[in-house]
Amino acid sequence: xxxxxSRRALGRGARNLLALxxxxxxxxxxxxxxxxxxxxxxxxxxxxxxxxxxxxxxxxGTATGVELFWTYVRNSLTVAVGAVLLALVVALMASxxxxxxxxxxxxxxxxxVMMAQMAPWEVLVIVMYMIARDADMLNxxxxxxxxxxxxxxxxxxxxxRGFIAAVPRELEEAAMVDGCTRFTAxxxxxxxxxxxxxxxxxxxGFITAWNEFALVLILNKEPExxxxxxxxxxxxxxxxxxxxxxxxAASMFTVPVLLVFVFLQxxxxxxxxxxxxxx
Amino acid sequence: MAVHSEGVGVKAPSxxxxxxxxxxxxxxxxxxxxxxxxxxxxxGRGTPLAAVLVPYLLVTPAVVxxxxxxxxxxxxxxxxxxxxxxxxxxxxxxxxWAGFANxxxxxxxxEFWSVxxxxxxxxxxxxxxxxxxxxxxxxxxxxxxRAMRLVxxxxxxxxxxxxxxxxxxxxxxxFDTQFGLANWVMRTLGFDGYEQHxxxxxxxxxxxxxxxxxxxxxxxxxxxxxxxxxTTVGTELYEAARVDGASNWRIFRSVILPVMRxxxxxxxxxxxxxxxxxFTQIYAxxxxxxxxxxxxxPVYAYIQGGAQQQYGVAAAISVLTILILxxxxxFYFRLILKQEEEL
Numbered sequence: 001x002x003x004x005x006s007r008r009a010l011g012r013g014a015r016n017l018l019a020l021x022x023x024x025x026x027x028x029x030x031x032x033x034x035x036x037x038x039x040x041x042x043x044x045x046x047x048x049x050x051x052x053x054x055x056x057x058x059x060x061g062t063a064t065g066v067e068l069f070w071t072y073v074r075n076s077l078t079v080a081v082g083a084v085l086l087a088l089v090v091a092l093m094a095s096x097x098x099x100x101x102x103x104x105x106x107x108x109x110x111x112x113v114m115m116a117q118m119a120p121w122e123v124l125v126i127v128m129y130m131i132a133r134d135a136d137m138l139n140x141x142x143x144x145x146x147x148x149x150x151x152x153x154x155x156x157x158x159x160x161r162g163f164i165a166a167v168p169r170e171l172e173e174a175a176m177v178d179g180c181t182r183f184t185a186x187x188x189x190x191x192x193x194x195x196x197x198x199x200x201x202x203x204x205g206f207i208t209a210w211n212e213f214a215l216v217l218i219l220n221k222e223p224e225x226x227x228x229x230x231x232x233x234x235x236x237x238x239x240x241x242x243x244x245x246x247x248x249a250a251s252m253f254t255v256p257v258l259l260v261f262v263f264l265q266x267x268x269x270x271x272x273x274x275x276x277x278x279x
Numbered sequence: 280m281a282v283h284s285e286g287v288g289v290k291a292p293s294x295x296x297x298x299x300x301x302x303x304x305x306x307x308x309x310x311x312x313x314x315x316x317x318x319x320x321x322x323g324r325g326t327p328l329a330a331v332l333v334p335y336l337l338v339t340p341a342v343v344x345x346x347x348x349x350x351x352x353x354x355x356x357x358x359x360x361x362x363x364x365x366x367x368x369x370x371x372x373x374x375x376w377a378g379f380a381n382x383x384x385x386x387x388x389x390e391f392w393s394v395x396x397x398x399x400x401x402x403x404x405x406x407x408x409x410x411x412x413x414x415x416x417x418x419x420x421x422x423x424x425r426a427m428r429l430v431x432x433x434x435x436x437x438x439x440x441x442x443x444x445x446x447x448x449x450x451x452x453x454f455d456t457q458f459g460l461a462n463w464v465m466r467t468l469g470f471d472g473y474e475q476h477x478x479x480x481x482x483x484x485x486x487x488x489x490x491x492x493x494x495x496x497x498x499x500x501x502x503x504x505x506x507x508x509x510t511t512v513g514t515e516l517y518e519a520a521r522v523d524g525a526s527n528w529r530i531f532r533s534v535i536l537p538v539m540r541x542x543x544x545x546x547x548x549x550x551x552x553x554x555x556x557x558f559t560q561i562y563a564x565x566x567x568x569x570x571x572x573x574x575x576x577p578v579y580a581y582i583q584g585g586a587q588q589q590y591g592v593a594a595a596i597s598v599l600t601i602l603i604l605x606x607x608x609x610f611y612f613r614l615i616l617k618q619e620e621e622l
Contacts, residue, residue, distance in 0.1 A: 094342075103334040122577050218585075
């Protein structure tokens, strides 16, 4: 009895230690990014890394001092939020039909949604360039928003469909017996239950759009129409990379996403595949 | 079968911080703990025309968007792949048809085939590592106490939340030739030859670092979802198995695996797609170099188009990439369509 208990305690100790090591491993790149961003210029490019230093915000000044910084911020927020909102509206309608209604061509549509998820967007960049050029849509924030919307749409449809399928039909039917129309039943009963699904899909969509690099690089050559991922690559001069500025730019690029993640974590986690796996 | 339906369903709308939701049907003596799936029900018998049209109206915006924004570029891309298109033709906006020249050139090119092989190897290694480590970390999370679980999951969330562009930049800094931390660690550990070691000198070591980056960034997704799924299995099941004297491996194989089967299927599917399509990680680290030695298919297509200005060839590569992905994934399509019929 005592032996068993001590063995279990030992097991717990080993597990806790393993958890600590893993936590350190996963956190390390994040820590190294932040710590480099706060180092004084002289402490960044040293053959021996400095672990202790007086923090300074000078690199943040360099990074945000770039011409058009606020334009990049505004553009990034516009494309990411715009793409997500558009995808949510379009996907909610489609996924409701796919999850709850029977109609001809439904199976084909489900298959199309899955296939669309595999689209390798980076390899379509030449075609996208030619189409945008011919339609006079290069350097256009709205055009790139619409492209990002399409990038996140399939995943959004697929995930939301799973969430809707997981809501018991009886709830909806009860609401309709009580006099709701199908639409009000959806709005009052199903929609509130979809909150975790909406959050996890918008999170995924936001990150995809926030991150996108290859297409905006080719389609929007004008600095006025560029986004933050391109800002991140600006500190590479002929004399080498300004790692301090790059790391503070990377930190600022990461913080908003990190905050949203920590905030939504409990609801979003599990949601990501819950929807995809389907009830 | 519902894996995480507790996060969505009405039976347990709010997951407690401890996160343990007893697994549905109740009791430790059943092997299917999830709540019964809703019965399929046929609607729309004798319904008016308007009601028949509703589903079509609902899917119209998505279908139109897909056709215009993805379908049309794909068709144009297919057409491009049969054209001889370089910088000159692009600027002059002329069309020169080349028949199957781009394809025959690629299919007869040893480099193309080595890129194909590299793509498969890269995907297989990465997905295997991600699934293995992710599953183990998920199980570990499930067996930890509250405080340690919070610590580990916060670290995972931080790694997960880091945008790929940012994490690729950080990894390039960690493995910098002159001032990178990796070289310092190797020197400190007493290894020779790490004074100015260039980690991106060969395709193999570049891909090893890409793998590190991809696995590091992808494990949190699998681990946290695995944990979320495990909480729905319910402790009674493990305890019952343990009382019966089952080993850890046996519990995994006979209790966890069957219940989590849909999770494994779907997550592997997603990871295969994501890893096979991975572009930013590879391109941001070393642009597929040195000399294309770390290029997988999407990166190879991008290089052929961008740097070499062989747009027709690049289009042919992308068509082949899509075909390869479709064939490789057809097994999953069948599976998921079958699941679909049970809806």
